[in-house]
Amino acid sequence: MAQHRVQHTFERMSLRPQNQVAALGILGVMIMLIFSGIYLSQVASFATTNRQIEEAIAERDRLERTNEQLRAQIAELETIPRLLARAEALGFRAATSSDIEFIVVDGYNPDRARTVVPISLEADTAPVAQYDETFSGWVQQQWDALRRQFDGFGGS
């Protein structure tokens, strides 16, 4: 039935069979070209993105290495002999015990944790996990790691 309908359609187009074959061929080529174009465009976009990611990774690595280098340089510039020499050049001198005066403030307790009301701060990052080097600390660490894994499953 469907075959008859197609035959009928071609007969109504009043094309000769050769032309019909040619038209079908051209149509096929055009469809192929369209799909190829879409494919190439996608691949090109993908390659460009990957290239950008690679460059970003390289830049991040470079910045990390630069940071490391700078950290070493800063540490070198902050060595005590250098700071002492610089301080002396600026006219400072080392303090002696006679230069230090302790002021007694009645009721002042430097142990702030016991006297000052703790201020609740909202941390913008997750708190750094701290564990004691004990068995219970180790168990806690393993438990937290397991919990993070489950949280990860739930989130994805």
Place this chain on the structure above:
Amino acid sequence: MATLTGGSANVQQEMINRRLPFLMLVLVVVALGLLIQISRYQWLPPNVERELQLRGSQNTSSVRRLPAERGIIYDQGGQPLAVNTLQYEIGASPNLITANRKREVAAALAVILGRDEFQIYQQLTSATPWQQIARPVTADVGQQIADEDIFGVVINPLSKRFYPQGTLAAQLIGFVIEDNDNTRGAMGVEGYYNDQLAGRVIDQQVSNIPFQLPTRSDGGQRGMNLVLTIDRDVQFWTEYELNRAIQSTNATGGTIIVMNPRNGDILGMASYPTFDPNNFQQVDDPALLTNPAIAAAYEPGSVFKIVTVAAALNSSTITPQWTYNDQGVITVGGVDVRNWDRNAYGVVDATTALSRSLNVGMATMALEMGPDRFYSGLRAFGIGQRTGVDLPGEEGGILKTPGDPDWSEGDLATNSFGQGVSVTPLQMITAVAAIANDGLMMQPRLVKQIVDGETITNAQLLPAGRAVSAETAEIVTGMMIRAVTDEGGGVPLAQIPGFVIAGKTGTAQIPFAAGYEPNVSIASFVGFLPADDPQLIILVKLDRPSGYWGSVVAAPVFKQLAERLVMLLGIPTDDVRRQLEAGGGVVR
């Protein structure tokens, strides 16, 4: 076009029907053969499989080696003591450099690296997927090559250990031996915590196909960071005072240890001579690379009397009111024990025996205790055992006890005043720190925290055992205060205005094969402050100083250093502290 008649078509059909099963059989056999052959390729010998994979990936990917990055070592205030600096390894993937560019690339690299162009060209024309061109090169040279942006030339960063503080705390931190992509910590914290610090090398397959997403393991190669108990400033002034003492007394060596007696934290530990960890290869004598504070045992001399008195008190052998008749000499096991000044002191109590550092008094106490109580008392202070500090190469010293083939009764007497027994400086300060910490001995430690990414592990405080009761510790502290302040027999050179110091001097002879070396000594002083609430304990030890006596050469070093440290650490004088406490304040 020819048409087939009905009869011939039937014949043909019949022929096809006859041949078809045979043809199908052949096809099935061939297909089976092919299937078997294909299946065989799935289980290739490993070496063949690797070779095929390598050949397959040669043109599509290369291997990038991410070097291990050692963790950073910080002092307790966050000052970096060991960091990594940047160097580069220059490599090339010859298959990515086209033949007509190889000469040009070789020329460019030769100019920057200062190497032979032909040699580099030969490397670029090799059939291997990767060639190492130069390693290591400085950050500047690496950057120059990176700026050239040569396709096919790979610049891998290398991590080089660097100690920005120079020689500061060199014996504590140790150094790193670099072996291609691996680094191995040697000595000090670098050696003890090598597994944590080292990190790991990662070989990363990098695809040259742009459609494959680049992969990178984040931080997998980074080791853990360490936060030490060392305070950089305390360490600096400890070394400063040690060097000054060495120069002024012409001592051949020396050690100073600063510790918090409450928790065993080592705040500073310095020994002379030392080395530069950035150039440890230039050290001629390997012994210099060891840490004498934990590895060089010595006869402690009179400092050891603190342990003897504490053991005697704790075993109830004596009381603070205990007296003996000092005749200037006592013979034990055929050994004549004399006081350091060869004088007789008559009836003397325990406090005077310690403050005047009387050998006869100590020998008498040891005899009254007997070997069992005496040596078990010493063991309670960790004498003859390693302290367990987190450093490699620690020695336990020598403590001969009854039953040992070389022990004699005379040893009981001589051991009581620190002869015939050897300890390391760290053992000695740890033992005296137990007195400062109400009798509880803490295991000394150097690492406070281990930081692994977002996880911080606090090193545990480890009590090493109760050496003596709190009451005994208090009594001995009082005796040590007398040893410093006693008129006529005290140590004025160790006294610091505003602070009560508990301390003891030591002047030990140096043994050699035929007895003791004449006219040379190991002069030492150990003391803690404030005596009623100790926050610092300092041990000073000078080898063969020109001044000979501990009270003359070691005590002033203690004073100089302690004066600096109380300012540095903000420890108020005793009267200010008492005012603070009276006003409800707490001094930490």
